[in-house]
Amino acid sequence: MNKRTNLLTKVMLVVLAFTLVLTGCNLEQKDEEILESQQELEQMEEKIDADTGLVYEGSMELKYAKSFSVNYYKGGYKTIVDWNGRKTLLVPEGKEVPEVKSDIDVIQLPIKSIGAFTSVVAAELRPLELIDKMTLVTTERDRWHIPEVKQMMDEGQITYVGKNSAPDYELIESINPDLILITVKTVHGENDVITKFDEMGVKWISHGSQRETDPRGRLEWIKLIGALLDKEEEAEDFYEAQLKKIAEVEEKVANLEGEKKKFASTFFSKDIYYVRNKGDYEVKMYELSGGEYILSELNPEEDGNTKMNAEELYKGIEDVDILFYNTILGRSVQSIDDLVSNAEYLKDVKAIKEGRVWGYKPHYYQYSDQVADMIVDLYTIFTTPHGEITETDFFFLME
Structure with a gap:
């Protein structure tokens, strides 16, 4: 074999090797593209909420609370799961109500009036300057220690509707609140009350801050109020300020002798x-x-x-x-x-x-x-x- 033939052979071998490399790279690239597409499809499927058909965007970050959750969806929709595991869909003003499973309750925003079947609700509305949302309560006037509530009761803006376990349903129906927050499955609210609410078409969410095992988790229920009334940022700011104050005490306790x-x-x-x-x-x-x-x-x-x-x-x-x-x-x-x-x-x-x-x-x-x-x-x-x-x-x- 002469030098010219030998050189030609070497060139052909180099071209063949380069072609094989390119082919391998293309196959590898195709495999990666297919894998990425599959992952994107899987992620898209995971983002679709099975109960509402809405596109999931994220969840509220909770540091201590374990008795409720809030999820956010495309278009401003939200779902809340209360401490009894009951799921409620919040539909933004002007948006359509999607098809939901039969056990999902639906509330159309904005919420303009709230019934408080526990006085704790007032303490969660107060830092957000939303006490004026309360229209009915099950705590008598003389047992209130919040001046604003007493004044609103005196002026007829808030109505006492009887005890938690036996409220005046006709009075509740006439007031027609957008939402009632009630502690159920305890002495503060029995199952027959919420059954009656369902019959009347009254919207309710189970309030369960007392079920938290940490006072910081109990306090974090203010974030649920924030989600209901589109005040998440204000609720977060208030909560973080309270946590900072508690942390200062913890530091002092750590240095106790x-x-x-x-x-x-x-x-x-x-x-x-x-x-x-x-x-x-x-x-x-x-x-x-x-x-x-x-x-x-x-x-x-x-x-x-x-x-x-x-x-x-x-x-x-x-x-x-x-x-x-x-x-x-x-x-x-x-x-x-x-x-x-x-x-x-x-x-x-x-x-x-x-x-x-x-x-x-x-x-x-x-x-x-x-x-x-x-x-x-x-x-x-x-x-x-x-x-x-x-x-x-x-x-x-x-x-």
């Missing part, structure tokens, strides 16, 4: 004592403030209360440093004598002997939007030498 004060929280009705479970949001609030729960093994995974008789309570809290008695939920107890008169041997409980029993001021539950200030109050109670203070904004020392 010595043992933490042991606490307990109780109230009684008909000789039965109700004691907070370890997993309850109120216990967490006390702990964030620098206290140590003396009943730390009492149902750590559950919220709410456990029932005890006086003897069981005594055994559990005998050595407690500070006792909190819920003067709002429980039998009228305003002094240590009132407390001991129900069970005399409770006088041997350390906190009672030393006069360290704190009650709740009447406005406590109607100011749940100020949980950061409550935590500041509790930190003050836990860290101030006994006798130097007798009250805070939300608590008072029993005599």
